Amino acid sequence: MAVFTVNTTADKINPSDGVISLREAIALANNNPGQDTILFQLEPGQQTITLDSNPLNLPNIPSLPNIPSLPNIPSLPNIPSLPDIPNLPTLENQPTLEITESVNIVGLQEPDQITIEGDGGSFDIFTISNGANVTVTNLTISEGEDGIQVDDGNLNVINSILTDNKSDGIKIEGDNANVNVVGSSFTKNTSDGIEIAGENTNLKVINTIFTENKSDGIEIAGENTNLNVVGSSFISNEKDGINIKANNTTSFVSKSTFSQNGDNGFDINAVGQNVKVIDSTIIKNEDTGxxxxxxxxxxxxxxxxxxxxxxxxxxxxxxxxxxxxxxxxxxxxxxxxxxxxxxxxxxxxxxxxxxxxxxxxxxxxxxxxxxxxxxxxxxxxxxxxxxxxxxxxxxxxxxxxxxxxxxxxxxxxxxxxxxxxxxxxxxxxx
Structure with a gap:
């Protein structure tokens, strides 16, 4: 259980430069078993970490000239086998911050003080794999394809902003994920605030706002989902506030508001749903409440x-x-x-x-x-x-x-x- 402190907004891996980037901190956490923590120590004021599409700074390889035909080469003698080479850490030149071990990523006091942004949508900001348990607190995540994609693992998002992503704020792609969202906002994502594509997902949403997303606030496309929503608002999304389109889900919604969505406030349009709505307001939606x-x-x-x-x-x-x-x-x-x-x-x-x-x-x-x-x-x-x-x-x-x-x-x-x-x-x- 180590603590790694990010002290630069640069997005690079350079072990000899005396600073730790977010990418380096995640790489260190990925190579250290247990629930590590990543903190930030940056200049005062709002800071942005823009992810580099070429984080290892690999040069472009020039085209090779045409090689003339070579004469026949005589047979070479047998070469003895080389000794085994120990495993070396793999550095992939991918812009996405892939998390493969459990980690807490904790921003500063307010979520808008640190923004992690992509290039406008050619890659996800974070992906979670290898069964990692990840908590993201007090961050803004924007300009990715998906803000966070859960391929294999569990996710907590606390007091964070997911905005202006080209697809979803969060996309749950893998099966059997547990995702909790508390006190956060999902705004102006080009598709959904949260999309569930994997099966057997447990999603809990508390005191969270979904507004002005280009599709649904929450879309459930994975079967056997359990959804629990408390004290949350779904306002002015271009389609539904919540859209359940996968079979056999269970949903509990309490003390929540569905207002001015471009389609239904709450759309329950698949087979075998069990839905309970309590103490909620469904108002001024442009189709059925x-x-x-x-x-x-x-x-x-x-x-x-x-x-x-x-x-x-x-x-x-x-x-x-x-x-x-x-x-x-x-x-x-x-x-x-x-x-x-x-x-x-x-x-x-x-x-x-x-x-x-x-x-x-x-x-x-x-x-x-x-x-x-x-x-x-x-x-x-x-x-x-x-x-x-x-x-x-x-x-x-x-x-x-x-x-x-x-x-x-x-x-x-x-x-x-x-x-x-x-x-x-x-x-x-x-």
Whole structure:
């Protein structure tokens, strides 16, 4: 457990120059078993370490001239075998900082005081391999392809900024990774804030901001992922706040905000998801607040939403606040405020396709709009229930909805009235 101190912003390997670069510190840690620590002792103020695409400063090799044909060479006598040469450390002339042994990399007091940057996206800033356990604290990581790529290992990111990377802030490529992110921000990455491509990943995100990423805040493309999000914000990403597109994931989201994303706030569009959302706000997204399932596919998702505000989302399809697509989804909504959402087709507040099951308990569903483009297509300002969907409603208020086409302002479709409801006007029920 050694401590290596970086005292230059230069990116080079030169053991005889009397200073230690970040690249040298990582090389030293890679050759020293155990959980080492890398610290920084740089000039005061904001400092940037720009990674060199040719860190070993290898010269360009000139083209060789054409060699004339050689005459036949007589056979040489047998040469005796050379003795074994001991293993020497390998120095690869790659710009990526590859971490192969466990290490803590600790910046200064604020994350913007030290920036590790690439050349705009031709290589990753950090890669983690060989099962290393890595913690990154108080750093800004930018201008890479991925800010950090996890090929084989585990990662903690604390109070750090991952911004302006050409692909993802963090990409989890390997299987069985454990990744924890606390108090950090992912901004303006060209793809996702965090992308999970490997399987069996455990990702925990606490008090972290995902904003203005060109795709999703978090994208889950690897199966059997466990996602835990607490106290985090997904704001103004160009696609979804969170996009689950891989099967059999488990997600828990608490005290988080999904706002002004260019697509859905939360998109649950694969098979076999188990999702729980508690005490969260889903507001002003440019498509459905929470979309569950995939149209005309058996998706078998179980989604529970408690004590949350789903407000002023809008969609060009059905279900401005909550949309349940596909078949065999089970959705529970309890103690939620679903207000001011709109859909150009059905269900300004909620739309439930045929073949799905939903229970609504103690919800307030008001001031939602169906058929928002007023073209005569769309019903159920508050709630649209497709033929064959099973919906039970208890102790809920569904009032003051608008269907701009003029029919079924509040609820369209058959439902089980389980008592203590305040449901107004033009409703069908059993």
């Amino acid at each position: 929470i979309e569950i399932g995939t149209s005309e596919e058996v998706t078998n998702n179980v989604v529970q939403i408690f004590n949350s505000d789903i407000i002023e989302n809008l969609t060009g399809g059905s279900g401005g606040g909550v949309s349940v697509l596909g078949i065999d989804n089970e959705v529970l909504l309890v103690n939620n405020q679903i207000t001011g959402n709109s859909a150009e087709v059905n269900g300004g507040g909620i739309a439930v396709d045929s073949g799905n099951t939903m229970f609504l308990g103690n919800n307030t569903i008001t001031d939602n709009i169906a058929d928002s483009d007023n073209n005569g297509t769309g019903d159920g300002g508050g709630l649209f229930i497709g033929l064959g969907a099973i919906v039970g409603i208890r102790a809920s208020q569904i009032t003051d909805k608008v269907d701009l086409g003029g029919e079924y302002r509040n609820v369209f479709g058959n439902f089980f009235d389980l008592g203590d409801n305040d449901i107004a006007g033009n409703d069908i029920q059993v």
